[in-house]
Amino acid sequence: MFHTIIFNHRISRVFRERRNDQKKVYSKEIGGIRTAQFKVQQVSKVYEGISPVVTLKNINLQFEDCEFICILGPSGCGKSTLLELLAGLQKPTSGHIFIDSEEVIGPNEKLGVVFQDASLYPWRTIFQNVGIGLEFAGYKRAATKLNVEKYLKLVGLDQFAENYPHQLSGGMRQRAGIARALVSSPEVLLMDEPFGAVDHSTRLKLQDDLLEIWEKEKKTVIFVTHDVSEAVYLADRVVLLSARPGEVLEIFKITVPRPRRRNDLLLLNAQNKIYSAIYQVSSEENLEYNI
Numbered sequence: 001m002f003h004t005i006i007f008n009h010r011i012s013r014v015f016r017e018r019r020n021d022q023k024k025v026y027s028k029e030i031g032g033i034r035t036a037q038f039k040v041q042q043v044s045k046v047y048e049g050i051s052p053v054v055t056l057k058n059i060n061l062q063f064e065d066c067e068f069i070c071i072l073g074p075s076g077c078g079k080s081t082l083l084e085l086l087a088g089l090q091k092p093t094s095g096h097i098f099i100d101s102e103e104v105i106g107p108n109e110k111l112g113v114v115f116q117d118a119s120l121y122p123w124r125t126i127f128q129n130v131g132i133g134l135e136f137a138g139y140k141r142a143a144t145k146l147n148v149e150k151y152l153k154l155v156g157l158d159q160f161a162e163n164y165p166h167q168l169s170g171g172m173r174q175r176a177g178i179a180r181a182l183v184s185s186p187e188v189l190l191m192d193e194p195f196g197a198v199d200h201s202t203r204l205k206l207q208d209d210l211l212e213i214w215e216k217e218k219k220t221v222i223f224v225t226h227d228v229s230e231a232v233y234l235a236d237r238v239v240l241l242s243a244r245p246g247e248v249l250e251i252f253k254i255t256v257p258r259p260r261r262r263n264d265l266l267l268l269n270a271q272n273k274i275y276s277a278i279y280q281v282s283s284e285e286n287l288e289y290n291i
């Protein structure tokens, strides 16, 4: 709920501020294909307090257009913090994040975010939840309706537009969260363990659905997970973070052709390579990975 309030408050402010000067360009591209140059330069994050928590250290990353990146790491290594920095929901203590050479200093309409708990308003229907960003941005009802319907269909929820979140399963609520993030045509989709709270078979189905959406929508996707098999199945590249303070330990390029089969030996090999890297570090430095 904390995420929901912060997210919606900041998003609505940003949308309102930019509405007038960007509306023309933005409406042209709504529903269309937009991609971005997205990079992270020397980013560190320290949470100040009685005992400051150094969470991320010297992160350098560059994301390619339409790339599917998974950020993998042990519990508490700073994955969610990194995603919140990328989303502009928090500021780095040092370093910079750029999208299309514009520094990310707050929520940005080029970035769509999906959290672990879907963060839907319980008093709004699924249609109203998905359309909330466009509503705040002042889009005309007809344009909003067209886009919301398009994305509800894409995530398989067109029959549930008038339902309320409590009338949907956890997996369906996550789909609604994905539709809400996509409806404003972001260039980058940021996902923080979006399937962490659903059962195993729903999770596998959602992974396949997400890949199908990604193929159709051509977005850069940055997906946080602590599940090695999920990362390897989804990603073009897997960024492995160390235990806190999170540093980039290794980046694995997953070259297994798509569509992938879960029991493909090449995928299993890729998983083993990542496990080896994790265990090597664990035994050398006594790190604990909850994977």
Ligand SMILES: Nc1ncnc2c1ncn2[C@@H]1O[C@H](COP(=O)(O)OP(=O)(O)OP(=O)(O)O)[C@@H](O)[C@H]1O
Pocket: 047, 053, 055, 073, 074, 075, 076, 077, 078, 079, 080, 081, 082, 226, 244
């Ligand atoms: N707002 C905050 N204030 C102070 N410390 C924080 C804050 N948010 C996170 N932390 C600390 O930063 C560290 C990283 O937290 P974060 O949630 O980013 O990790 P994570 O890798 O996503 O963990 P998990 O996989 O368990 O969700 C933790 O030690 C956490 O206690």
